[in-house]
Amino acid sequence: xxxxxxxxxLIMFFYTIVAATSLSAFYVSRRRxxxxxxxxxxxxxxxxxxxxxxxxxxxxxxxxxxxxxxVGHPYTSIITGGGAFLFLWLAACRYCREExxxxxxxxxxxxxxxxxxxYQLIENPQWREFAYYNLRAVLQLVCYGLLAWWYxxxxxxxxxxxxxxxxxxxxxxxxxxxxIILENVYVQLIFDPGSIPRGMWVLxxxxxxxxxxxxxxxxxxxxGASVSLQLRARELPEGDDPLLAESIDRxxxxxxxxxxxxxxxxxxxxxxxxxxxxxxxxxxxxLSAGTVKVHMHNILKKTGHANRAELAADFWER
Numbered sequence: 001x002x003x004x005x006x007x008x009x010l011i012m013f014f015y016t017i018v019a020a021t022s023l024s025a026f027y028v029s030r031r032r033x034x035x036x037x038x039x040x041x042x043x044x045x046x047x048x049x050x051x052x053x054x055x056x057x058x059x060x061x062x063x064x065x066x067x068x069x070x071v072g073h074p075y076t077s078i079i080t081g082g083g084a085f086l087f088l089w090l091a092a093c094r095y096c097r098e099e100x101x102x103x104x105x106x107x108x109x110x111x112x113x114x115x116x117x118x119y120q121l122i123e124n125p126q127w128r129e130f131a132y133y134n135l136r137a138v139l140q141l142v143c144y145g146l147l148a149w150w151y152x153x154x155x156x157x158x159x160x161x162x163x164x165x166x167x168x169x170x171x172x173x174x175x176x177x178x179x180i181i182l183e184n185v186y187v188q189l190i191f192d193p194g195s196i197p198r199g200m201w202v203l204x205x206x207x208x209x210x211x212x213x214x215x216x217x218x219x220x221x222x223x224g225a226s227v228s229l230q231l232r233a234r235e236l237p238e239g240d241d242p243l244l245a246e247s248i249d250r251x252x253x254x255x256x257x258x259x260x261x262x263x264x265x266x267x268x269x270x271x272x273x274x275x276x277x278x279x280x281x282x283x284x285x286x287l288s289a290g291t292v293k294v295h296m297h298n299i300l301k302k303t304g305h306a307n308r309a310e311l312a313a314d315f316w317e318r
Contacts, residue, residue, distance in 0.1 A: 008052045011211050015045045018218035025225035029316050034228070036091035037221045043083030044214055050076060071132050074119045081136060082112045088217065089143055096150055096163070097258070103146070111139040130188040133207070137180040140213075144174055159254055169220060176213040183209045248273050255315055259302045268295040273312060 019041040026034035050073045071077075086108040093104045115135050122128040147170070151163045184207070227247060248270055256266040271281040278292045285292070296308075305311040 005056055008048065008055065011215070012045060012048055012052065014215060014218060015041050015048065018221055019045065021225045021229070022221050025228040029228040030313060031228070031316060033091045033094045034221075034225060036087045036094060040084050040087035040091065041214075041218065041221070043080050043087065047077065047080035047084055048211075050080065070125065071119060071129050074132065075116075078112050078115050082108055085111070085136070085139060085143075092143065092147065096147065097159070098150065107139060107142055107146070111135055126188060130184060133188070134181060134184050136210070137177050137184070140177045141174070144170070144177070156254070156257055159257075162250075162254065169216070172216060173213065176209055176216065179209040180207055180213065183207060244274060251315065259299075261299060261302060265295050265299050265302075268292055269299055269311075269315075272296065272299075272308060273315060 019038050022034045022038040022041065025031070026038060054072055086105070089108060090104055093099070098104065115132055118131040118135065119128060122131055147163070151160060154160050154163075252266060252270055252273075255261075256269070261269065267285060268281055271284055276284070278289050278296065281287075282289045282292045300306070300308075300311060303311055303314065305314060
């Protein structure tokens, strides 16, 4: 149990670091994706803390359970698990530019309803626990399916290129999620609870594969957040900055397509985001200052912003 104690503490500490780093990235970039991941990992921290409570804070209540197949904290787990999946899914939708409410909220709402129904309607405790916990993995597979569908149906090559860059992580996530299902099949349908002491029955609620999956999610969030924090840590120069230029070049093509900017407007916007004024942009692109001013006016009109500050805020929020 000592090893289990430190294992649980470590993963809870990791989720705290992810949430804190993501929140910091949100404050410096104002990208709502980071706000969603912050809340998502905060919810998952509390989800894991329920198991920690059962193991080490109130173990007598758990060890006295009459069945290996009891579902611990069924209603609270729907809130904590649902909150985690909802906000991480909102982050994915934001990243993929999906704004339809039914797509953003329906999968998690359906999962919550099915989980509640499974707990209340399935009488066999073994199958009740299996259905209750497996619905989490099913929800994730549904979300992966939607992401794959968006990729195949997207007419925007830039958006598909961005999604394709995460292909390896995507297949790893699918593999780990399938691993969760296999783990549940073994623990809840095949494993003989009589082979372990009653005091260890709480292990039925644990899912190392799910922990590993969320660690992978967390590493992906940390990677994205670190870029925003590195940018903020530097005083943005008037000239070229490799890190800033790399970030702009990665996001600009999709932003340009979203607002139907011309190639010249895209070039002007790129230099404006680098902190250059109209005169410097004109010198760099060999244009007149008046021409640059016209391009900036058209960019602001197409994007619906009143000034450069609003334009930059909108660009970095995406």
